[in-house]
Amino acid sequence: xxxxxxxxxxxxxxxxxxxxxxxxxxxxxxxxxxxxxxxxxxxxxxxxxxxxxxxxxxxxxxxxxxxxxxxxxxxxxxxxxxxxxxxxxxxxxxxxxxxxxxxxxxxxxxxxxxxxxxxxxxxxxxxxxxxxxxxxxxxxxxxxxxxxxxxxxxxxxxxxxxxxxxxxxxxxxxxxxxxxxxxxxxxxxxxxxxxxxxxxxxxxxxxxxxxxxxxxxxxxxxxxxxxxxxxxxxxxxxxxxxxxxxxxxxxxxxxxxxxxxxxxxxxxxxxxxxxxxxxxxxxxxxxxxxxxxxxxxxxxxxxxxxxxxxxxxxxxxxxxxxxxxxxxxxxxxxxxxxxxxxxx
Numbered sequence: 549x550x551x552x553x554x555x556x557x558x559x560x561x562x563x564x565x566x567x568x569x570x571x572x573x574x575x576x577x578x579x580x581x582x583x584x585x586x587x588x589x590x591x592x593x594x595x596x597x598x599x600x601x602x603x604x605x606x607x608x609x610x611x612x613x614x615x616x617x618x619x620x621x622x623x624x625x626x627x628x629x630x631x632x633x634x635x636x637x638x639x640x641x642x643x644x645x646x647x648x649x650x651x652x653x654x655x656x657x658x659x660x661x662x663x664x665x666x667x668x669x670x671x672x673x674x675x676x677x678x679x680x681x682x683x684x685x686x687x688x689x690x691x692x693x694x695x696x697x698x699x700x701x702x703x704x705x706x707x708x709x710x711x712x713x714x715x716x717x718x719x720x721x722x723x724x725x726x727x728x729x730x731x732x733x734x735x736x737x738x739x740x741x742x743x744x745x746x747x748x749x750x751x752x753x754x755x756x757x758x759x760x761x762x763x764x765x766x767x768x769x770x771x772x773x774x775x776x777x778x779x780x781x782x783x784x785x786x787x788x789x790x791x792x793x794x795x796x797x798x799x800x801x802x803x804x805x806x807x808x809x810x811x812x813x814x815x816x817x818x819x820x821x822x823x824x825x826x827x828x829x830x831x832x833x834x835x836x837x838x839x840x841x842x843x844x845x846x847x848x849x850x851x852x853x854x855x856x857x858x859x860x861x862x863x864x865x866x867x868x869x870x871x872x873x874x875x876x877x878x879x880x881x882x883x884x885x886x887x888x889x890x891x892x
Contacts, residue, residue, distance in 0.1 A: 557719035580697040581673040584891035587698040589691025594797020597738035600872035617682035622648030622665035634663040700887035703732035707745040741765040767873040788843035791815040795823035834861035
């Protein structure tokens with residue numbers, strides 16, 4: 549099927565290059581906010597481990613005494629509101645149907661950081677500066693959002709996924725040709741604990757020798773009961789048979805992670821990325837799990853925020869809390885800081 553679609557992929561790539569040329573020559577306008585912008589994005593459609601990287605950067609900015617805000621378009625939201633402000637605050641639970649699933653997850657994980665959901669990220673950034681007094685912006689999924697100037701581009705590339713100019717949409721999952729890597733100052737190779745990152749690093753260095761390249765691993769922090777929020781000991785679940793489901797851009801990566809973390813996964817169920825679960829779907833998953841005799845269903849935090857209200861299920865559904873672990877985190881953060889310092 550991808551071979552049939554490759555001519556369309558070539559046409560898509562031409563359109564991307566024309567669009568970029570329009571920004572370079574000033575035919576399309578790029579606007580700059582009053583405070584620095586850190587863009588975090590990817591080259592493919594979803595599933596690269598970008599969201600844990602956004603969390604890592606936001607938490608680091610808080611630690612060094614800055615006031616970060618996150619700018620996001622809120623992909624998949626049903627709300628027609630042009631702009632939604634999500635102020636900081638403990639216990640906030642914005643509706644993913646209104647703000648999008650990733651902003652809803654970010655709101656829960658880093659409650660100290662305000663979010664602004666708006667397709668026009670410049671307008672969103674202006675609101676963040678005015679309403680929340682942020683002094684550094686994180687542009688979520690911003691690599692292709694050329695309408696907003698950024699001070700540093702962080703590009704996440706998944707070590708488990710191959711990249712090729714033959715994989716452009718709709719033939720594959722790539723949003724841009726490989727040459728786009730040259731726009732990034734920092735490249736983070738994600739999921740390096742699940743695949744050999746050296747081929748991807750070699751490809752990146754060939755395309756962009758000046759890029760600062762770092763490696764990231766997906767680390768399991770814990771399990772939480774999706775109904776009560778209580779922590780569940782990991783070892784107690786590793787000792788039993790489980791089932792797994794998710795709605796991610798790269799579901800197989802999550803299932804592989806579960807096995808790498810030592811879980812005995814008896815069944816897998818993948819839904820389309822950004823899927824919002826109905827009560828009937830949750831009950832069907834639970835019924836299938838009971839038929840298999842598993843002790844629990846495992847999913848992601850991003851999936852849990854999309855459950856329909858007032859759901860119940862047995863066996864319990866446990867959310868995997870993860871983080872992006874960078875072995876060279878200190879160097880990564882000092883590199884980011886150097887770009888932020890230049891912006892002042």
